[in-house]
Amino acid sequence: MKFVLASVILLLLLSFPFKINAQSPYVLPYPSFMLGNPFYKISLIKDEILRYWYFGNFGQFKYNLKMSDKYLVESKTLFEYSQYLLGYKALLKSDFYFSNTLPNLVKADKNNKNTAGNRLLLKKASLKHIEVLKKINGEVPENYLWQPEKGASTYLKLRKTIEKSISIRQKYL
Amino acid sequence: MKKIIYFSYFLLLVFFSFFSYLFIDPNLVYLKNLYTGFVFENREVTTLLYIVLVMAFFLGYSQILKNIRMIDISSLKLLIGLTALILVFSYPAFLSFDIFNYIATAKTLFFYGENPYLVMPIEFAGDPLLLFTHAANKIALYGPLWIGLTSIPYFLSFGHFLTILFSLKVFIALFYLGTIYTLWKITKNVFSIVFFAFNPLVVVETLMSSHNDIVMMFFALVSFYFLSKRKIFLAMSFLIVSILIKYATIFLIPVFIYVLIKIVKREKNYWDNIYLISAILMFTIFLLSSLRVEIYSWYGIWFLSFLSLVQKRKTILYGSLALSLGLLLRYIPFMFFGIYDSSTAILREAVTFFPPIFLYLLIILRKFVWAKNT
Numbered sequence: 001m002k003f004v005l006a007s008v009i010l011l012l013l014l015s016f017p018f019k020i021n022a023q024s025p026y027v028l029p030y031p032s033f034m035l036g037n038p039f040y041k042i043s044l045i046k047d048e049i050l051r052y053w054y055f056g057n058f059g060q061f062k063y064n065l066k067m068s069d070k071y072l073v074e075s076k077t078l079f080e081y082s083q084y085l086l087g088y089k090a091l092l093k094s095d096f097y098f099s100n101t102l103p104n105l106v107k108a109d110k111n112n113k114n115t116a117g118n119r120l121l122l123k124k125a126s127l128k129h130i131e132v133l134k135k136i137n138g139e140v141p142e143n144y145l146w147q148p149e150k151g152a153s154t155y156l157k158l159r160k161t162i163e164k165s166i167s168i169r170q171k172y173l
Numbered sequence: 174m175k176k177i178i179y180f181s182y183f184l185l186l187v188f189f190s191f192f193s194y195l196f197i198d199p200n201l202v203y204l205k206n207l208y209t210g211f212v213f214e215n216r217e218v219t220t221l222l223y224i225v226l227v228m229a230f231f232l233g234y235s236q237i238l239k240n241i242r243m244i245d246i247s248s249l250k251l252l253i254g255l256t257a258l259i260l261v262f263s264y265p266a267f268l269s270f271d272i273f274n275y276i277a278t279a280k281t282l283f284f285y286g287e288n289p290y291l292v293m294p295i296e297f298a299g300d301p302l303l304l305f306t307h308a309a310n311k312i313a314l315y316g317p318l319w320i321g322l323t324s325i326p327y328f329l330s331f332g333h334f335l336t337i338l339f340s341l342k343v344f345i346a347l348f349y350l351g352t353i354y355t356l357w358k359i360t361k362n363v364f365s366i367v368f369f370a371f372n373p374l375v376v377v378e379t380l381m382s383s384h385n386d387i388v389m390m391f392f393a394l395v396s397f398y399f400l401s402k403r404k405i406f407l408a409m410s411f412l413i414v415s416i417l418i419k420y421a422t423i424f425l426i427p428v429f430i431y432v433l434i435k436i437v438k439r440e441k442n443y444w445d446n447i448y449l450i451s452a453i454l455m456f457t458i459f460l461l462s463s464l465r466v467e468i469y470s471w472y473g474i475w476f477l478s479f480l481s482l483v484q485k486r487k488t489i490l491y492g493s494l495a496l497s498l499g500l501l502l503r504y505i506p507f508m509f510f511g512i513y514d515s516s517t518a519i520l521r522e523a524v525t526f527f528p529p530i531f532l533y534l535l536i537i538l539r540k541f542v543w544a545k546n547t
Contacts, residue, residue: 053288
């Protein structure tokens with residue numbers, strides 16, 4: 001009995017620090033306007049304008065990370081509402097922007113800018129993204145045939161796509 | 174007598190310039206040979222010296238105002254020119270560190286090629302500017318046109334810090350001269366010029382500390398000059414330029430619209446009131462700035478620029494002079510205690526507002542005694 005109790009306590013002690021370390025302190029934004037909202041298209045135009053406002057290597061790094069965060073949150077929300085096709089597309093956008101983050105830091109390095117702070121930020125963001133993606137992965141079906149009322153159906157390999165998204169982010173850890 | 178006043182005034186300026194170098198930041202590697210550490214080790218003496226210098230400055234100013242009829246235009250030009258010339262060589266960060274922020278912001282844009290409204294100077298780890306820039310953890314606080322204008326001294330200096338520092342000082346001094354010229358164009362009155370150009374607060378905060386508020390006010394006054402000439406497009410353009418320097422002149426838009434209505438109605442003789450209303454509005458935003466952060470001494474330039482155009486309201490003018498004194502004395506708590514936080518905040522406010530409140534109490538008391546005697 002004592003052995004079992006000691007083992008449980010030991011297990012608890014070991015599991016707590018692990019759980020704390022696994023969670024990233026990085027904070028993701030609230031979901032922005034979603035598809036169907038009349039302001040959604042305006043927000044897309046705003047994002048396109050912001051691309052030019054975020055000039056410079058650090059600026060572009062921040063822009064791509066911001067967009068990646070935005071579409072990850074959008075994707076998560078859409079998956080939660082079983083809007084798998086839209087969630088899938090948002091996730092691909094998030095991946096695209098995430099892949100654009102590091103090249104900007106490499107350029108900044110070449111321009112003799114100290115990138116240590118932003119690299120740390122990217123690492124934290126990667127951790128947070130992976131945490132969210134793993135959660136989504138546990139909640140969506142492995143594959144899904146999206147059949148709209150009109151038009152052709154789309155076969156979505158959801159879990160494979162999410163795992164690919166995780167692997168993209170794991171490269172930055 | 175005139176020569177004695179002039180000579181004492183210039184001696185004071187030279188001494189003030191030397192005094193400013195006692196405040197060199199120990200981390201300012203570019204001027205380490207001039208660093209003495211005097212102000213950090215002798216706070217009491219420094220504070221006393223500062224009070225004496227400020228008081229002497231105000232005494233000189235009052236003498237110039239008193240003997241205004243003795244001053245002809247050529248002497249006035251000489252006095253203003255020499256004031257600017259002497260103080261351009263003073264150390265700019267003796268009361269505030271804003272000039273370092275201007276340089277850091279300019280460097281973020283023009284050297285690193287990053288947007289200063291998104292990227293903070295602190296993100297460029299290892300940059301020597303971070304050793305002594307006090308607001309490196311903030312994104313740009315100023316308008317885009319100001320940042321654009323700083324490109325002129327920045328590129329003329331070829332990236333050399335001390336050259337940037339002093340070319341920025343010259344740049345600000347040019348706007349000081351430009352503001353005086355604009356005031357002259359508006360009023361053609363020596364009193365307005367003397368009132369503004371030799372006000373110790375304006376002189377210290379513009380020619381010594383090199384705050385960009387003078388740039389904002391220069392464009393605002395140019396705008397009002399064109400408005401008085403009914404050149405609406407030019408007036409509007411310069412007001413927008415002024416707003417894009419430091420935003421505070423956005424408060425002048427209602428006055429601008431009011432004047433436009435007057436112009437449409439073909440009314441005349443309203444400009445004295447317009448300048449007074451403008452001064453009151455700028456004073457309002459000066460007071461409201463305490464809601465955002467706190468009242469900074471150099472914000473006094475906002476209302477002083479317009480008050481110099483209001484010559485008849487003597488009580489307001491005296492009050493503004495007393496407040497100018499209070500605003501320069503506002504630095505005393507920090508100088509003496511070496512602490513700039515909430516613990517000295519009440520003291521700062523008390524020191525700032527004591528001179529004008531005391532003055533107005535004195536005026537009320539005098540009126541009361543006068544009424545009693547008659």
